[in-house]
Amino acid sequence: MASMSVKHAIAAAKKLRSLQERFNPGGSDIYPALMGDEAITALIPSGNPLSVHILMFTRALREQGTDEQYEKFGRRADNNEIIGTFAQTELGHGTYLRGLEARADYDRGTEEFVLNTPKLSSYKWWPGGLGQTCNYCIFVAQLYIDNEAKGMAMFVVQIRDEETHMPLPGVHVGEIGKKMGLNGVNNGFLGLKDYRVPRLNMLMRHQQVLPDGRFVKSPVSQVSYFPMVFVRCMVARQNSNYLAQAATIATRYSVIRRQSPIEEGQPEPKILEHLTQQMKVIPEIVTAVVYRLAAANLQNMYNETAEAVYRKDFSRLPELHALACILKVATSYDSTYGIERLRQACGGHGYLTAGNLGNIFAMAAPACTYEGENSVLYLQVGKILMKNWSQVLAGRELMPSMAYISECSKMTSFPQWTGSWECLLKAIQYACVGSIRLAFQSYNARVQSAQSQTAAVNYSGLELTKAAELHGRSYVAGNFYQQIVNSPNKHQRSPQFQKVLENMLELHLIQIFFRHLGDILRFIRITEDEISALQRRLEEVLKELRPDAVAITDAFDFNDKILSSALGCYDGNVYERLFEAALKHPLNRKSVPDFFEAHLKPFMKENADNAKKSKL
Numbered sequence: 001m002a003s004m005s006v007k008h009a010i011a012a013a014k015k016l017r018s019l020q021e022r023f024n025p026g027g028s029d030i031y032p033a034l035m036g037d038e039a040i041t042a043l044i045p046s047g048n049p050l051s052v053h054i055l056m057f058t059r060a061l062r063e064q065g066t067d068e069q070y071e072k073f074g075r076r077a078d079n080n081e082i083i084g085t086f087a088q089t090e091l092g093h094g095t096y097l098r099g100l101e102a103r104a105d106y107d108r109g110t111e112e113f114v115l116n117t118p119k120l121s122s123y124k125w126w127p128g129g130l131g132q133t134c135n136y137c138i139f140v141a142q143l144y145i146d147n148e149a150k151g152m153a154m155f156v157v158q159i160r161d162e163e164t165h166m167p168l169p170g171v172h173v174g175e176i177g178k179k180m181g182l183n184g185v186n187n188g189f190l191g192l193k194d195y196r197v198p199r200l201n202m203l204m205r206h207q208q209v210l211p212d213g214r215f216v217k218s219p220v221s222q223v224s225y226f227p228m229v230f231v232r233c234m235v236a237r238q239n240s241n242y243l244a245q246a247a248t249i250a251t252r253y254s255v256i257r258r259q260s261p262i263e264e265g266q267p268e269p270k271i272l273e274h275l276t277q278q279m280k281v282i283p284e285i286v287t288a289v290v291y292r293l294a295a296a297n298l299q300n301m302y303n304e305t306a307e308a309v310y311r312k313d314f315s316r317l318p319e320l321h322a323l324a325c326i327l328k329v330a331t332s333y334d335s336t337y338g339i340e341r342l343r344q345a346c347g348g349h350g351y352l353t354a355g356n357l358g359n360i361f362a363m364a365a366p367a368c369t370y371e372g373e374n375s376v377l378y379l380q381v382g383k384i385l386m387k388n389w390s391q392v393l394a395g396r397e398l399m400p401s402m403a404y405i406s407e408c409s410k411m412t413s414f415p416q417w418t419g420s421w422e423c424l425l426k427a428i429q430y431a432c433v434g435s436i437r438l439a440f441q442s443y444n445a446r447v448q449s450a451q452s453q454t455a456a457v458n459y460s461g462l463e464l465t466k467a468a469e470l471h472g473r474s475y476v477a478g479n480f481y482q483q484i485v486n487s488p489n490k491h492q493r494s495p496q497f498q499k500v501l502e503n504m505l506e507l508h509l510i511q512i513f514f515r516h517l518g519d520i521l522r523f524i525r526i527t528e529d530e531i532s533a534l535q536r537r538l539e540e541v542l543k544e545l546r547p548d549a550v551a552i553t554d555a556f557d558f559n560d561k562i563l564s565s566a567l568g569c570y571d572g573n574v575y576e577r578l579f580e581a582a583l584k585h586p587l588n589r590k591s592v593p594d595f596f597e598a599h600l601k602p603f604m605k606e607n608a609d610n611a612k613k614s615k616l
């Protein structure tokens with residue numbers, strides 16, 4: 001499977017390069033590479049073994065290396081002359097980066113670093129493509145000078161001979177084994193023993209080790225985390241794509257499949273006529289759109305921040321970090337759970353490989369873990385919210401994406417309930433700020449009672465996580481509201497299109513309201529009548545969006561090859577394609593399977609003989 005994936009990935013990369021040259025000659029623009037990865041990833045159901053090369057190895061060389069180091073390594077990597085990965089996670093550590101065990105000891109006598117993975121738990125474990133594809137990697141290690149720890153550093157390490165692909169001396173490398181998906185990616189392990197690299201193989205744009213061993217610290221140590229921020233931004237985009245694919249499949253199937261009359265004596269309707277089916281499918285279509293828009297915003301913010309960091313302006317890093325964390329978590333959780341809901345909405349056929357929903361789930365689900373496990377990133381955002389709440393209490397301004405927190409903090413109570421979009425959005429934001437305030441009180445009480453900040457974060461973890469989750473909801477819903485209601489290009493939309501968008505906003509806001517009704521009722525008094533009115537509006541907007549469901553998912557414009565699903569093909573010939581796929585199963589090559597003579601017949605005969613004997 002891995003070799004097939006590599007073959008497909010290379011073919012797609014070549015195709016992409018020719019398209020890039022035709023449409024973007026000489027452009028070093030990253031988007032074709034990203035689009036390429038998106039396209040390659042979508043075309044290879046078992047995952048793209050070049051993803052981490054495209055997204056992390058080349059980017060780390062560009063952003064963490066000096067211009068000279070880019071000339072030496074980065075240009076060749078961008079041109080796919082060498083293939084690399086990002087080797088940070090170890091068998092024993094993934095989240096707690098300061099606990100990473102791989103080490104780089106500087107030898108000023110030879111001006112080299114001696115790289116070691118001292119224990120089994122220090123082995124790099126998971127990097128994409130590391131098993132068999134890559135001949136280089138970015139090796140993340142704790143830097144030591146005169147046995148004094150200096151923090152994390154990145155090293156360009158060649159792991160295989162460029163001609164023979166044989167592992168180099170001191171390198172122990174291989175595949176970590178089968179996974180629940182992405183089995184074309186050959187995630188690998190890497191052990192190094194006294195492996196020497198020249199001083200200039202340490203990426204030194206932001207921190208340096210001089211020939212005599214003097215260490216020049218990075219002005220902002222977190223800039224070494226920047227490659228992870230980029231992938232978190234990509235995950236937000238990629239996982240909204242996976243959800244859109246699954247929503248397209250389930251929507252198309254739901255207007256082909258007929259089942260269970262709604263009125264006695266009437267013909268069986270398309271299953272999308274059932275209100276409960278609409279509630280399973282249509283909100284997922286809208287969620288995919290909502291996250292695509294949020295991910296696009298985040299990507300723009302990433303590009304602006306990357307340019308600023310290049311100019312040594314690190315001021316926007318904290319806001320980008322907070323947003324990248326919360327959107328990576330929100331998108332990966334909601335897409336993973338949403339894809340499973342959509343699979344279940346397709347009944348038994350949703351469980352067939354020919355439907356491809358299982359594989360889309362297996363591609364989306366690991367994003368809840370890689371690039372920062374979601375619960376850890378929720379806590380990270382919770383900590384940032386605590387810091388920002390202290391700013392609010394001190395009367396200071398907050399970063400733009402958290403400005404609503406200041407506004408809500410000034411409200412002594414929630415205004416008269418109207419149920420308008422603005423009211424629903426403000427309710428989610430108000431509940432978020434109420435949760436932040438409660439989390440801060442718990443956290444602060446713990447710190448005041450002499451708990452360390454780390455311990456206080458841990459013991460306030462449930463409230464910090466809740467506050468972070470509601471912050472994500474507030475940001476995403478606020479962004480969608482702005483795009484639909486206040487977008488500068490709103491006048492260019494036809495009234496019909498604007499109406500569809502407004503129905504999607506209505507559905508999103510009401511759906512989030514009901515999902516967090518408990519959190520909202522904790523801070524806002526809402527009557528049963530007001531809640532029932534929203535229930536009626538939910539049923540009404542599902543009915544309004546029903547006629548547009550197919551058109552909206554067609555607008556995602558996925559080629560049948562990308563969906564790779566007998567349930568979701570554009571022509572709707574589901575049963576013919578299911579049957580065609582079934583007949584291709586190897587077991588259908590013969591009328592009598594080989595196991596009949598070898599196992600089944602003797603088994604049944606033995607039982608029959610025993611039955612006869614027991615009667616005698």
Ligand SMILES: CCCCCCCC/C=C\CCCCCC(=O)SCCNC(=O)CCNC(=O)[C@H](O)C(C)(C)COP(=O)(O)OP(=O)(O)OC[C@H]1O[C@@H](n2cnc3c(N)ncnc32)[C@H](O)[C@@H]1OP(=O)(O)O
Nearest residue numbers: 034037038051094095097222225234235238321370371372
């Ligand atoms: C669209 C095209 C297709 C694209 C397809 C995309 C998806 C598929 C692609 C590839 C396949 C998968 C690739 C996966 C690759 C990996 O998984 S690489 C390994 C990823 N590992 C992690 O993410 C590790 C997670 N852990 C951490 O990030 C950190 O340990 C932590 C953030 C949890 C904690 O940081 P730490 O420094 O240890 O302590 P703190 O006290 O929390 O932080 C100290 C201060 O630093 C700030 N900070 C932390 N991280 C960042 C950051 N990234 N940027 C900026 N600032 C950061 C933090 O807020 C603290 O600031 P203050 O001191 O002001 O409080």
Ligand SMILES: Cc1cc2nc3c(=O)[nH]c(=O)nc-3n(C[C@H](O)[C@H](O)[C@H](O)COP(=O)(O)OP(=O)(O)OC[C@H]3O[C@@H](n4cnc5c(N)ncnc54)[C@H](O)[C@@H]3O)c2cc1C
Nearest residue numbers: 052086087088089093094095126127128366370371372373
């Ligand atoms: C498909 C896939 C591809 C990957 N690709 C790469 C790659 O290319 N390069 C690379 O370097 N890595 C890669 N990874 C590794 C990935 O980054 C790690 O799995 C991830 O960072 C989590 O670390 P871990 O697996 O060691 O889990 P751990 O850090 O051991 O965490 C395990 C669990 O402990 C809990 N936990 C941990 N820390 C805390 C905390 N502070 N507070 C509360 N709970 C906590 C959480 O529930 C967490 O799920 C990949 C992983 C996968 C699944």
